Structures are given as C-alpha cells and as structure tokens.
Amino acid sequence: MVNWNDPSVLYKDYLAMIKLDHAIAGIYIWETVFTAGFELDVLRGKRPYRWTIWVSYCHYGFIVTAQIEV
DSSP states (O other): OOOTTOHHHHHHHHHHHHHHHHHHHHHHHHHHHHHHHHHHHHHHTSSOOOTTHHHHHHHHHHHHHHHHHO
16 A cells, blocks of 8 residues: 655655656647747738637636646
8 A cells, every 4th residue: 555645655746747747838838839820820910810719829828827826
C-alpha cells in the first residue's frame, strides 16, 4: 500500500506534475506560434472571418487562466 503522505512520494508526484505542466504548456505555445499568422490575417481582414477564430480566443483565455493559477 502506498503511503501518500510520505515526503518521497509527494516529491515524485510533484515532479511528475511539473513535467506534465511543462509538456502541456509546450503544446499550447507551439500551437499559438504556428497559428498566429492565420489569426493576424483574419484580424487584418486578409482572410474571411469565421466562427473558428473564437476557438483561438478561448485558447488564449485558457493560457492566461492557467498562468494566473500557477
């Protein structure tokens, strides 16, 4: 049986959470960098405005919320 209050177990869980957090942040940053050109084209009027731009706005909101909570 695992003792979840053991400091070594807590430390391992903490490290796993940090690694997962960095991996997810990396995916979000990668997606943001590679879709920024499309979003700027929509905002500048070079591409037609569609509902999909709201997905990006929700994406940015999630990133801001995640950074505030950390």
